[in-house]
Amino acid sequence: MQFIDLKTQYLAYQAEIDAAMKDVVDTVRFINGPWIGDLERDLAAFVGVKHAIGVSSGTDALLALLMSWGIGPGDEVITTAFTFIATAEVIALVGAKPVFVDIEPDTLNIDPVKVEAAITPNTKLILPVSLYGQCADYVALNAIGAKYGIPVLEDACQSLGSSFQGKRSCALTEAAATSFFPAKPLGCFGDGGMVFTDNDELAEKVRQVKDHGQSARYQHGFLGINGRLDSIQAAVLGAKLPHFQDEIDARQRIANRYIEGLQGHVQTPIIRAGNISVFAQFTVRVANRDAVQKVMGEHGVPTAVHYPIPLPHQPVFKAIRAKSGEAEPCFPESEKAAAEVMSLPMHPFLSEADQDKVVETLIQAVKGA
Template sequence: MEFIDLQTQYRAMRDPINQAIQAVLDSSRYINGPQVKELETALAAFVGCDHAVGFSSGTDALLAILMAKGIGPGDEVITTPFTFIATAETIALTGAKPLFVDVEPDTLNIDPNRIEAAITPRTKAIMPVSIFGQCADLDAINAIAAAHDLWVLEDACQSFGAANKGRRSCSMTTAAATSFFPAKPLGCYGDGGMAFTRDAELAQQLRVIREHGQIAQYQHAVLGINGRLDSIQAAILLAKLPCFEGEIQARQQVAARYAALLGGKVRIPVIRPENVSVFAQYTIRIAGRDQVRATLAQAGIPTAVHYPIPLHHQAVFAGLGHAREAFPNATLAANEVISLPMHPYLTAEQQEAVAQAVLSAVA
């Protein structure tokens, strides 16, 4: 059994993917090929946002947005300690300080009720993470930001395709960034990412930053990065995009099956009624996780842990001075979460085997 079955997905889309790759090879336009602009246009329309700017990774998209908005030394950006390192890493790379706020105990998204107390005169922005494929409470976060003259950057690296009240992730904040790492709901065959915004000036700044700050050949107006999205990766994503809506629906069916099999027996994901999650992971919570993982491994069932060490426990952020018990919800989640196989091609029989193994392990 595969944790994420990319081979089955590839076989289902083999011809359009191969043709898309071949077209790039035939053109030899490996950098800044027409596929990049075509993908930007398609994904802006998919999200319902005015501007999309392709990047070499979700991490680079986050970093470039922070750079374009002038975040730097002396500034603070509020975010969550329960996320992948890239979220806080990009803040720190600008010279700013990540300011952690604990997560909700059920969704594991940043808790809006705790944000306002963390704001200081140095706070410039809020970076919620739409964790595990479900949008954070962006309406509440936007309202807090507006009241304090801040701006909001959605880290949507796990939630592309998700929705809140009928609005797509990546369309509801000042800016957003997503990732196309192969394991993501919409993944390419390497690294890739995209930034989204309704602000035309910000979008243009992002295009400059991703090209080493270049405004014309060998003319560099600002510091930038080498952040371009490869033409081949854009072509692969364009080939996969027509199937994406169907895959989102399939993910709902897989999640509903898991809920029917496991609900009331173990702690399953809590999805807010106004949200549609893309279930980048299907993450349950179990005390004694290591023994459960070992039991599942013996049954040939792969699992993963996202994320076993909250960011305020990471050595790289020791200088922030947080006590280990500072964010109890994040810490407890880090000790309990376990992600089960999750992808659109998971069969009912496979899910029944997973559920049986989980329930026998916790019995």
Template sequence: MTIDFANLQKHYLLYKDEIDTAVHAVLDKCNFIMGEEVAQLESALAAYVGVKHAITCSSGTDALQLSLMSIDIAPGDEVITTPFTFIATAEMIAHLGAVPVFVDIDEATYNIDPSKIEDKITAKTKAIIPVSLYGQTADMDAINAIAAKHRLIVIEDAAQSFGATYKGNKSCALSDIGCTSFFPAKPLGCFGDGGAIFTDNDVLAEKMRSMRVHGQSKRYHHRYIGIGGRLDTIQAAVLNVKLKHYQKDLALREEVAQTYNLMLSGKRLIPFIAPERTSAYAQYSIRVQERDALQETLKNHGIPTAVHYPMPLHLQECFTYLGYKQGDFPISETVAKEIMSLPMNPCLTYDEINYIVSNINRLL
């Protein structure tokens, strides 16, 4: 048996007729930039999440950048985040000349540990970016309380958690600003790059809409320094179709995860999801010893795996200038050595999961 890690083709075929019709409608109109499908998507996204404003953009990375730009993050400012995440989170802080300040993670959820945040707050701290890793949100109430106490902005990096819930509220609606990604392999993915920003703040929403089109207030009149960060109309058309089916896809991802949980029970490998939260299961990630050997053996049996992420950000060469060293964030470093993601997608069958787990159980 050969397993497909994300199974994008099979997922496309589920909605092929609807997607093809939507894409061809854009092609017929040739309205490729900021066509009506973009506005339709933004309205649907805002309603789904439960916020006033959804601002689409060209990627999850640009969503982070626009969010930071909208709150005037500047050189020398400090932004607190986690070292155990995809580089875009801290990269966009650094890109604006600000300083990423790392806080270690909670070993159960792999998200930033709120109990360690206040010790890192200084007069230069302007914001906190918790990352909702693998599909589960961080402890947002605790983080928001710290932010309110110190008058900081909270930007949820929800690139992996769109559709997840925290105490009944959806990810992206849990803080001042929420950002997500529509990269093809995300739970809600388009057919290229794409992202979105969510907020209830009218002023920030207007500013981000302007900044994504080079800071324009009207054509060729520029109020802000911005970027070229628009979402293509074709991608919006694809997402309009997929969003209609998204709750079903999330339910299927949950079913896959629960099947994994049942079959892996007793081996202390299964992901921990806090009782008041649900996960979008962007990844199904377990921790194992001798990871490289296990990955190679599974590969030889047609089972792909991935590592999200093998090196914490504080140890990356590009962040050497921050002065961190091995041992500064021990939980992140330990998890990075042991974490391994198994195939996860809504089209994964029981037989495929059984084949994957049977091989893992045989090897461990």
């Protein structure tokens, strides 16, 4: 059984993917080929924004936006304590201070009440994550941003394809960043990412930042990065995109079947009214996780933990705090989640037979743990 079955997906679309990749190779337009512009156009239309800018990874999408906004030393960026390190890593890389806040106990997304409490005169950005494929509360978060004149950036690296109150993820804030890492809901065959915005000026700045700060050939007005999306990855994504909505629908069916089968046995994802999650992960919460995972593994059922250590407790951020003499913070909801979360196999090609095995094995494992 596969945790994420990329091979079956490839075989399903093999003719289209192979043809797209062959087209790139035949024309040898590996950098800045037309497939990038086509993908940007199609994904901007899919999301519902004016601008989509292809970049080399989800991390670089976040980094390019922070650089475009001029965020740097002395600035603070509020973000969640419970996510993958890239979200906070880019804040530190530009010299700003990540200000971590705790999460909601049900959705595990950033808590807007705690966001507002963390705002200071140095706050320059609010950076929520739409965790596990469900959008955070952008009504509340955007209202806070508007109240204090602070932009909100959606880290949508797990949520492309989801929606919030009728609008797509990546169209909910001043700008958004997503990832095309192979395991993402829409993944390429390597690293890739994209920036989304309706802001013309910001879009142009991002286009320059991701190409060495270049406004015209060999004209560099500021420092940028080598953050281009390459043609092969854009071509693969372009071949996959026509199937994406069907895959999102399949993820809904599979998630609903998980929720029905596991009801009363473990805590399943809580999806807020008005939200459609893309279920980048299907993450349950269990006590005695190590024992449960051991039993699952013995029965051939793969599991994963996203994420076992809250970001403020990662060694790199502990070291940064130690240099400034800051006290060790406490994030009770993030710490509790980190000890309990466990992700189950989730992909659009998961068979009912395999899913039944996952459900049955998990129920038995929880009973015996």
